[in-house]
Amino acid sequence: MKTIKDVNFKGKRVLVRVDFNVPFDKQGNISDDTRIQEALPTINKLTGDGASVILMAHLGRPKKGGFEAEFSLKPVAEYLSKLLNQEVVFTQSLLGEEVKSLCQNLKEGQVMLLENIRFYPEETKGDKDFAKQLADLGDAYVNDAFGAAHREHASTATIAQYFPENKYFGLLMQNEVENLNRLMNNHEKPFTAVIGGSKISSKIGILESLLNIADNLVIGGGMRYTFYKALGHTVGNSLCEDDKIDTANSLMKKAQEKGVKLYLPEDSIVADDFSEKANTQYIPSMDIPEGWEGMDIGEKSVKTYTDVVLNSKTILWNGPMGVFEMKRFADGTNAIAKAVAEATQKGAFSAIGGGDSVSAIKESGYADKVSYISTGGGAMLEFLEGKTLPGIKAIED
Ligand code: ADP
Ligand code: MG
DSSP states (O other), rough: OOGGGGOOOOOEEEEEOOOOOOOTTTTSSOOHHHHHHHHHHHHHHHHTTTTTEEEEEEOOOSSSOOOOGGGHHHHHHHHHHHHHTTTTEESOSSHHHHHHHHHHHHOOOOOEEEEEGSSTTTTTTTTTHHHHHTTTTEEEEEEGGGGTTTTTTHHHHHHGGSSSSSSSHHHHHHHHHHHHHHHHSOOOOSSSEEOSOOOTTHEEEEEEEEHTTOEEEEEEEEHHHHHHHHHOOOOOOOOOOGGHHHHHHHHHHHHHHHTTTEEOOSSEEEEEESSSSSSSSOOOOOOOOOEEEEEEEEEHHHHHHHHHHTOEEEEEEOOOOOOOOGGGGGGHHHHHHHHHHHHTTTTTTEEOOHHHHHHHHHHHHHHSSEEESSSHEEEEEHTTTTTTEEEHHHHHH
């Protein structure tokens, strides 16, 4: 793997694609700076070498094809200046003479952030000319944006071809790829995958892929009700994708053929409304009464799932067990977080990924007790589905 780790970049101008797609609160402050924090090791390594660093990033999904104040990266540049304790050079434009000369005049150790790269529609089209113009700004290219690695965009993939000898994985990207490779290709057994979340339709790819590697497939979240229905149970008002009942059946059949143990929750906490204030009851079976909807797994499932997780050597977790955003329905999710942390303590390798799953493990207080948390939601899922990610391929080619 070609990473920046073993190279000295002194005196070089290094173009780095980072993932600064951070959320903002109503006051316009960055509400979660994880992605910026995660990029610091790469930035610090390069500036420490004596390189100047030109950062490329996107924010949100601008549609107009030009500057839009709400998607400006200016607040991120200001925030980064504070974190790095030095002024980050920021420009409103990406291309043109002004930017070129700013780049050329950067001193060793200086950092510059280009404005939201998606203000140019050429970015998402993977446009070659646009990528070439960006490439002209630097001597080397580093991709550290794992969260965008499943996109074949100008700054994440196309640009790499203009650096045949000088393209590298950043430290965050390297960490992601190494951990995910370990998970997929070089893991200790038993391997347990805990998959939850809302919809079976968004997880078919990963479920299919996991049937080839996991020993245990533990299902939770809203997607379980499609399995229940496939087994002939009633689901009440629970989330259920009727057009995926065949998929559920086929997944269960394949699991049996491949000797993968597939677990479905034996019990549910149900509510008479999708709300924090709803009436609730415990259902000790897979039959959900009419007028009620499943919101969390129950205590029997928690017990079974905890045992499975504690007896595993490798654990992948994607997708909460219940509607964890509502405190009353977060118990199942928190119990799994605790079990994964305990298994890790006992020596298991544990990986967590997915936007909501990462928030859930953070809220549970166990985030620092697992082996690895992926920064990429969609990118991680695609990697685990066995797909080739354009951002990774572009560096490896
Ligand atoms: P991730 O982002 O980690 O990949 P998903 O996006 O697949 O996870 O799923 C997360 C969502 O699933 C959460 O918003 C959660 O409320 C929802 N969810 C979990 N259990 C249920 C359920 N029983 N009914 C409806 N939604 C659920
Ligand atoms: Mg999600």
